[in-house]
Amino acid sequence: MQLLILLILLISVTDACCSNFNLPALPPREQYGTILIDRTSSANGQQPVTFSHWLHRTKFTCRVCHGELDFQMKRNATEITERANRSGKFCGACHNGKIAFRHNGNCDKCHNGDIGYSDKRFDDFILKNALPMTIAGNGVNWATGFTAGAIKPETYLKKKSQDMNFEKELLLEAELSIIPPAIFPHKAHAAWLDCDNCHPDLFNIKKKGTHFSMTEILNGNYCGVCHISVAFPMDECKRCHPAMRE
Ligand code: HEC
Ligand code: HEC
Ligand code: HEC
Ligand code: HEC
Ligand code: HEC
Ligand code: HEC
Structure with missing residues (x-):
């Protein structure tokens, strides 16, 4: 019985992984x-x-x-x-x-x-x-x-932000180990954003173990504040889950 439940769970998870989420329609590029x-x-x-x-x-x-x-x-x-x-x-x-x-x-x-x-x-x-x-x-x-310097956006108008030099790349583990984890590179974000664009309002690091589920993200929370409207969209699975098969 337990085995059966496990099997059903596994199948439904694999399904969730590889069938498409309900991604929002994209406008012309x-x-x-x-x-x-x-x-x-x-x-x-x-x-x-x-x-x-x-x-x-x-x-x-x-x-x-x-x-x-x-x-x-x-x-x-x-x-x-x-x-x-x-x-x-x-x-x-x-x-x-x-x-x-x-x-x-x-x-x-x-x-x-x-x-x-x-x-x-x-x-x-x-x-x-x-x-x-x-x-x-x-x-x-x-x-x-x-x-690579193909674009050179200014990083401030009048007030330069303090260079915090925080480059830690985080591995965001899925709740089930068969889903390849998502990565969160601080460096790629700190190039564009200040720490307080995300901390503590979007990501409160005092609260440990928050799970940023795809459903929450697709509802415009967490990563979805930016990655469904301005930063690369959710369609590009592999940029966040590098080990995911196409
Ligand atoms: C930090 C500076 C900055 C701010 C703030 C800014 N803009 Fe601009 N905007 C620019 C620059 C620079 C250009 C490019 C000028 C050019 O090349 O014609 C531009 C161009 C534009 C254009 C022309 C687009 C085109 O196709 O010709 C529009 C429309 C525009 N901005 C609207 C806005 C609106 C609306 C806001 C506020 C909600 C805004 N901008 C805030 C700097 C800014
Ligand atoms: C650089 C972009 C830009 C230009 C140029 C611009 N506006 Fe606006 N204007 C805005 C934005 C953004 C808002 C806020 C709009 C909103 O939330 O609906 C706004 C709001 C307004 C409003 C709404 C009511 C209020 O008092 O805020 C009026 C009226 C208005 N503008 C009139 C004008 C007129 C008249 C001109 C030309 C002399 C002009 N705007 C030029 C960007 C611009
Ligand atoms: C902007 C980054 C980002 C993109 C793009 C992205 N994901 Fe995720 N995904 C995450 C994060 C963060 C989590 C939560 C941590 C984890 O489970 O690894 C997650 C979790 C998951 C999970 C586990 C179930 C859940 O909801 O927690 C699955 C399955 C998944 N993603 C599939 C996909 C697929 C398929 C795509 C492409 C259609 C995709 N993801 C695109 C960031 C992303
Ligand atoms: C684009 C959003 C974003 C920006 C900008 C950002 N962070 Fe983070 N940060 C995150 C996320 C997401 C986590 C993981 C939170 C969790 O696991 O609950 C995190 C975690 C952390 C942690 C905990 C690290 C760990 O090992 O668990 C620290 C410390 C941190 N950030 C510092 C910074 C600093 C300093 C800056 C500015 C240089 C910064 N962050 C900019 C999103 C951001
Ligand atoms: C406040 C806005 C914001 C939030 C929130 C945010 N990102 Fe990003 N992210 C960006 C921007 C901007 C870039 C630069 C690339 C772009 O705009 O397409 C970026 C780049 C990345 C990259 C680098 C991709 C590469 O090819 O180098 C990854 C991976 C990524 N984000 C994952 C995440 C994950 C996972 C989360 C949530 C835990 C998250 N981001 C939350 C704005 C954000
Ligand atoms: C020149 C100014 C300017 C720059 C640069 C800029 N934004 Fe915005 N952004 C705006 C304005 C203006 C709005 C609309 C705010 C409002 O209507 O209250 C906006 C709205 C947004 C929204 C909400 C979009 C939606 O569809 O509702 C997101 C997410 C966002 N910006 C993320 C970013 C990210 C990530 C970057 C850097 C890659 C960025 N912005 C760069 C001016 C800017």
């Missing part, structure tokens, strides 16, 4: 990570605002916006206002005519409701740069692209 912001725009007679992560991350690491400039990693969550932009906060920290086009008078460049606004620049960007490619998301391997 030039639109992965592109969002329309509409917390207040439509309500104030303006078109929603287009914002493309791929374009901005070629120029700045995540920490610049999600650390220094206080943008939340959640669409429509930040209280961005016209007034704040004008006074040099949020988008206005760069869209000031010095780092990027002026905020004033270029309303339609942002308020156009067009999620495909930057599409035409994407192919150019791919053609002009010798980029390592990958299978999903933007199709660009942002991790090796950065370390």
Whole structure:
């Protein structure tokens, strides 16, 4: 009897491993990570605002916006206002005519409701740069692209973060040993992010033994805060589970 239960368990687990999870549908690669912001725009007679992560991350690491400039990693969550932009906060920290086009008078460049606004620049960007490619998301391997110097995003605007030099690679063991463990490389993340982008809000290291299940991740928690919308998507199993068969 016990053997039978074990057998059924094993079969269902192998099934879970190799049949597909319910992965969210991916947009065309030039639109992965592109969002329309509409917390207040439509309500104030303006078109929603287009914002493309791929374009901005070629120029700045995540920490610049999600650390220094206080943008939340959640669409429509930040209280961005016209007034704040004008006074040099949020988008206005760069869209000031010095780092990027002026905020004033270029309303339609942002308020156009067009999620495909930057599409035409994407192919150019791919053609002009010798980029390592990958299978999903933007199709660009942002991790090796950065370390190899194919892209050179700025790591700060005004406030440099302290270099913590924490490069520990963690092995996140599955609850059942037949599932190849996931890896978590601190180095690849610290290149783009500050420690406090993840600790303690997303990952509380005082709580030992948290299991980051695929279901939680696909619901947008833990790794899924970034790896279903901006960083390479969940479709690329082997980048997190290196020992997994295709
Ligand atoms: C130039 C600024 C900028 C940079 C650089 C940037 N982001 Fe964002 N990000 C934003 C803005 C603005 C939003 C929307 C916030 C809002 O609407 O409240 C956002 C939203 C997000 C979201 C939520 C997306 C969604 O679909 O809801 C995630 C996740 C995210 N960013 C992760 C990242 C990661 C990871 C990086 C680095 C690879 C990064 N961001 C780089 C400005 C930036
Ligand atoms: C660099 C991008 C950018 C430019 C350029 C820009 N805006 Fe905005 N604007 C935003 C963002 C982002 C928001 C927040 C939108 C939201 O959450 O719906 C916003 C919000 C607004 C709002 C909503 C209400 C409020 O007071 O915050 C109005 C109205 C507005 N902008 C008008 C304008 C006008 C008029 C121009 C041109 C003179 C302009 N914007 C140029 C990015 C921009
Ligand atoms: C950290 C600096 C920075 C911040 C913050 C920033 N941008 Fe930009 N943005 C840039 C730069 C640099 C460019 C590229 C300018 C160029 O090459 O035309 C750019 C380009 C753009 C473009 C033009 C895309 C195209 O296809 O031509 C849009 C639209 C845009 N940003 C919207 C926004 C919005 C909306 C926000 C705030 C939610 C924002 N940006 C915040 C630096 C920034
Ligand atoms: C962004 C990283 C990441 C990607 C991509 C990823 N996983 Fe996972 N996966 C994890 C983490 C973290 C865990 C939890 C720790 C563990 O069990 O190894 C996990 C756990 C699992 C488990 C164990 C059951 C569970 O939910 O805990 C299975 C099965 C699994 N992943 C399969 C896959 C498959 C199949 C793919 C590709 C479709 C995939 N994973 C893509 C990070 C990832
Ligand atoms: C992208 C998210 C992310 C970033 C950024 C990040 N960490 Fe982590 N960190 C994690 C995860 C995930 C774990 C594993 C947590 C667990 O097992 O509960 C972890 C675990 C740790 C641990 C415990 C290590 C162990 O052996 O268990 C330490 C210490 C730590 N991080 C320090 C740092 C420092 C210092 C930085 C900045 C240089 C940093 N982290 C940046 C996600 C991150
Ligand atoms: C706050 C955002 C964020 C969170 C949370 C996060 N990552 Fe990442 N991760 C990134 C970014 C950004 C990169 C750079 C590559 C990219 O953007 O595609 C990256 C890269 C990686 C890489 C390197 C891949 C390579 O080819 O070198 C692995 C592996 C990885 N993440 C696994 C995980 C796992 C597992 C978790 C959860 C335990 C996690 N990440 C949580 C943002 C995040």
